[in-house]
Amino acid sequence: MQIKLKVFRYLPHTGKKPHYDTYEMEVDPNDRVLDVLEQVRADSDPSLGYRRSCAHGVCGSDAMRINGRNMLACKVLVKDLNSSKITVEPILGLKVLRDLIVDMDPFFEHFRSVMPYFVNDDPLPEDGKERLQSPTQRERFDDTTKCILCAACTTSCPSFWANGKYVGPAAIVNAHRFIFDSRDTAAAERLEVLNEDSGVWRCRTAFNCTEACPRDIEITKAIAEVKQVIYSGKIE
Amino acid sequence: MTTNTRTIEKPKPNFETKSWMFMRYSAVLLIPLVFGHLILQDVIVGVHRIDLDYVAMRWASIGWRIYDALLLAFAFAHGVNGIRQVLNDFIQSDQVRKIMHWGLFLLWLIVTAIGAIALIGGVRPIS
Numbered sequence: 001m002q003i004k005l006k007v008f009r010y011l012p013h014t015g016k017k018p019h020y021d022t023y024e025m026e027v028d029p030n031d032r033v034l035d036v037l038e039q040v041r042a043d044s045d046p047s048l049g050y051r052r053s054c055a056h057g058v059c060g061s062d063a064m065r066i067n068g069r070n071m072l073a074c075k076v077l078v079k080d081l082n083s084s085k086i087t088v089e090p091i092l093g094l095k096v097l098r099d100l101i102v103d104m105d106p107f108f109e110h111f112r113s114v115m116p117y118f119v120n121d122d123p124l125p126e127d128g129k130e131r132l133q134s135p136t137q138r139e140r141f142d143d144t145t146k147c148i149l150c151a152a153c154t155t156s157c158p159s160f161w162a163n164g165k166y167v168g169p170a171a172i173v174n175a176h177r178f179i180f181d182s183r184d185t186a187a188a189e190r191l192e193v194l195n196e197d198s199g200v201w202r203c204r205t206a207f208n209c210t211e212a213c214p215r216d217i218e219i220t221k222a223i224a225e226v227k228q229v230i231y232s233g234k235i236e
Numbered sequence: 237m238t239t240n241t242r243t244i245e246k247p248k249p250n251f252e253t254k255s256w257m258f259m260r261y262s263a264v265l266l267i268p269l270v271f272g273h274l275i276l277q278d279v280i281v282g283v284h285r286i287d288l289d290y291v292a293m294r295w296a297s298i299g300w301r302i303y304d305a306l307l308l309a310f311a312f313a314h315g316v317n318g319i320r321q322v323l324n325d326f327i328q329s330d331q332v333r334k335i336m337h338w339g340l341f342l343l344w345l346i347v348t349a350i351g352a353i354a355l356i357g358g359v360r361p362i363s
């Protein structure tokens with residue numbers, strides 16, 4: 001099928017202002033948007049910059065705004081966009097370094113601020129091997145283990161656009177993953193961070209994050225559960 | 237591995253924690269207050285029939301005065317706190333924030349005071 005691809009371009013070393021380039025091209029409806037971008041690089045313009053690695057929705061490198069919505073370019077098929085006009089832009093709220101590549105440092109700084117790792121300094125159980133957990137206890141935080149840190153959620157959040165100090169949905173999802181882990185012991189410290197001005201209270205239940213997540217994590221729900229724990233002190 | 241509920245030492249509630257809870261509690265109260273008000277004034281009575289006589293009749297009952305006082309206090313505080321949240325998104329400087337907080341608080345106080353004076357004073361003929 002014939003498509004008209006419009007891509008946001010910014011190459012700081014050329015001294016040119018940010019602008020859009022348009023490419024008319026023939027693609028297969030079953031191509032993914034990532035394939036289309038690769039085709040541009042191969043056939044028209046090797047200077048086009050974007051991140052990609054696994055190309056299968058696992059590494060989380062290629063979140064971008066496709067026809068106005070945050071998606072992984074490697075996960076969305078051209079035919080599923082229901083349009084022959086495709087606009088590709090960098091995700092919002094982070095500084096554009098080049099074309100579709102943004103500075104992810106502030107995003108990862110927020111991620112690190114919630115201690116996104118397992119903490120338990122208690123002595124190991126008798127047999128010295130494993131800290132056991134029941135299937136139900138494991139199930140409790142299963143949804144939030146799925147995050148691939150692509151930033152599609154955080155950069156779809158109007159609160160984050162307005163105020164980059166907000167830790168953002170991705171950081172809260174990763175805090176949720178450990179707060180609700182029955183073996184972890186650092187929930188109180190994480191909640192202390194999330195109770196600050198830049199924490200969970202900046203969430204206004206817009207649901208953009210839930211819609212943007214390529215892993216279908218119920219993000220808004222996870223945030224609400226974290227708010228609930230801060231409020232009640234009970235991890236249920 | 238028997239119980240799935242753990243209790244932890246929860247963070248000390250700060251202004252944001254309380255303001256978030258206030259938005260929920262006030263919203264629950266606003267559901268009957270706002271819809272009751274809308275149905276009564278706009279549907280049953282109708283805006284064109286609201287005049288001084290009607291207000292005087294209505295405020296003759298202490299019950300309606302309390303109702304109106306609650307509606308004013310909660311709707312306006314809810315709205316002002318909502319605006320505070322929105323403005324907080326856009327204001328990065330602590331000092332400007334402080335000025336904005338006080339400004340909104342004064343706005344809330346003045347409008348609530350005017351409303352309270354009307355509610356307590358009631359309708360009197362202008363001599």
Ligand code: HEM
Pocket residue numbers: 203204205259260263264266267270271311312314315316317318319321322
């Ligand atoms: C039926 C009555 C109402 C209900 C149930 C209700 C509910 C809510 C809730 C739950 C929130 C918090 C949203 C969040 O942070 O996730 C909110 C925010 C807000 N409400 Fe209301 N509300 C009502 C009436 C009103 C009225 C009458 C006003 C105006 C005077 C108002 C103005 C606002 C504003 C400005 C916000 C902040 C929006 C934001 O943070 O983006 N609400 N409301």
Ligand code: FES
Pocket residue numbers: 051052053054055056057058059060061062072073074075
């Ligand atoms: S390239 Fe790895 S998630 Fe898309």
